[in-house]
Amino acid sequence: MSLGQHLIEFRNRLFVSAIFVFAGAIGGWFLFDPIFQILQAPIVELAAEEGVNATVNFGTVVSAFDVRLQVSIFIGVIGTSPVWLYNIWAFITPGLKKRERRYTLAFVFTALPLFATGVALAWISLPGFVRTLIGFTPEGSANVINASEYILFTLRILLVFGIAFVLPVVLVLLNFASIITAKNIVNSWRLAVFVIALVAALATPTADPMSMFLIMIPLIILYFAAAGIAAINDKRRAKTMSEYDFDLDENLVD
Template identity: 40%
Template sequence: MVTAAEEKPRKKKRRKRKDPEGTMSLREHLRELRRRFIIAAAAVVLGSVVGFVLYDEMFSLLADPVLAYSGGEDGRMTEIAFNAVGQPLDMLIRMSLFVGVVVSSPVWLYQIWAFIMPGLKKTEKRYAIGFIAASVPLFLSGILLAYLVLPQAIRFFFGLNPEGTSNFIAPDIYFTFVLHLFLACGIAMVLPVILVGVNMMGLVSAQQILRSWRWVVMLIAVMSAIAAPGGEIVTMFLIMAPLTVFFGVAILLCFLNDRRRAKREQREREELLGSA
């Protein structure tokens, strides 16, 4: 006869048992997603404090391409003019959040990969860790690349003004354009890393990715033309070249991963047949 005192430890031990394959229920996935999101959001908020402290310096740095155009060869006036009482506060919040996203990029990029990694095998997780380390410098490189082409974009757009006109730009419109450009270039540089991660999860094969290369190259060309809209074709290719190279490297890594996975599966089948 089993007493209640003996039955209790058994139940406790049964609850601690884990799935050997490491699978999770839908509720556990949602709980894990919420936890990762909270950590990432907290990191962005803390990074925004840094943006609040550096607001004046960031405003001057991003406004310089516009103000430097003023009084050029055509004598055109260019200014960033606040036209509402609450606009300075709105810009302070936006700029602080943008700096928060950039400063906290190591944290939220890691949280994305940490959410994906439980679906990978143990032998594949070390490769995912390497991709995490690559995502942060690529994201920052994309933002730096956008900042370098920003003056060319400003000169092109202002050059379309009819003679005798000036530019008095609302800061919310200008900085929305700038921040969207920065984030688009930063995310574009990280997409090849995410592509390899999706391939490692077995959701997309290298052949499927390769079949869509024409559409990807066309999309990269369009994005590069938008980022460097002037007649300077060299600037467009300076943006397009690294994005195309990273896409090619991502395809190569996907092929290597597919080949390694196929060999492992073949070896497992042979071992299974041998044991049978």
Template identity: 55%
Template sequence: MVSTERAKTPRAKKPPRTKPPRDGRMSLGAHLVELRKRLFLAAISVVVGMIVGWILSDYVLEALRLPIEELAAEQGRVASLNFTDVSSAFDLRLQIAFTVGVVVSSPFWLYQLWAFMVPGMKKKEKQYAVGFVAAAVPLFLAGCAAGWFVLPHMVVLLTGFAPQDTTAIISARVYYDFVLKLVLAIGIAFVLPVFLVLLNFAGVLSARAILKSWRIAILAITLFTALATPAADVMSMFLLAIPMVLLYFGAAGIAALNDRRRAKRLAAIESELDV
């Protein structure tokens, strides 16, 4: 007797779901998707910050005009910002809005960058990164404040080379670029000691090597502050140089403590191996 029942065909099994690895590793495609997501969120935060920067652009322009007014009062000459073409005023406000937007939104886009880098970091690397950001941000802001402090002196000094009975008609766009570069340069200079500490923690630079170059470092700091402040204003030069020198020796002190801790750890490991 032949059975009329049809043979049951086995159903295709669904492929098992792949769980993300426990060690935090991701595929290249997942990395690209994560990067696109983080960049999109960072761009949104910058755009929102630019709206705030556009609202504050009037106050920023008023602050930028103060050194020009001081120049006119001190040198007794006509001095004013000049907008060279029809769209230059709008372009300058847009540039100010972008700069303020990047600064205002920096906590958010820095967090996005941090969140993207964290899965690929080891525990010790995460600690180094957190310490670097925690120290670099306040120092950078302090350096920018110091740059803003010496800005009026720079404007008066550089325009003082013009002949008497002349008019200082300063391009607004060029002037803003000058201010931005000066403030950023001094802000970055204040962060350089943090890089020395980071190189020491990474085992690239020792505290002895940092202290050995203290004469060159002080000479470089003196030359930098002499360029950033007028020669006649020695007080401003010292007010800018003293914190930079202290930061340099502070970095050397932290590096020395780390070298001592590292030496004790190596000595303990060697004593255990000798037993």
């Protein structure tokens, strides 16, 4: 295909992906009310049970529309991710070798469940985070929470958790691409634990150490699992290379 044909194909796939994202955003528009009720439930329950004066507030005339639009687009992008990821894959796959295609497919099919697991864990932990943070409101004071900031806060936590769970898959992909080895991964465990602790601290905005450990433990397990998979792949690669060298030596002797 010529450059012009590639650009036309890219435009067509982008257009199809945009249609699906738009349709998903329309669905997200109608799902906003139940989702927002779930997100603000920790605040409502805390205010009712413990008498804390806390409420989610829409401070301007257009803020309710703006928040609804942001959440709808977010739902559309996440909900239709299989479609636009497939279109990205279908566009780049003709330029990949057979081995590279296998690696890319393995990455996509492994990364999606891990991302979903991270988001699910964040969703489960979110009420605890919110209750802990609101609990710092001084007695006699009101905690009027800006709805837009609250939504961005919750979406940030969901995304950080999801992306953090995908990072070990990146290590495995780099190993299969012969960029790093299992020894490199294992030798960097101290730095990895520090980075994981930093990510956990950013993702868990509460002072509760158990919230950090809730994120750190599965990430550390995934990190060393990535090292184990890389070690198996390194052994397989070394065995293949030794057999190749042996056959080459035999041919030279003959």
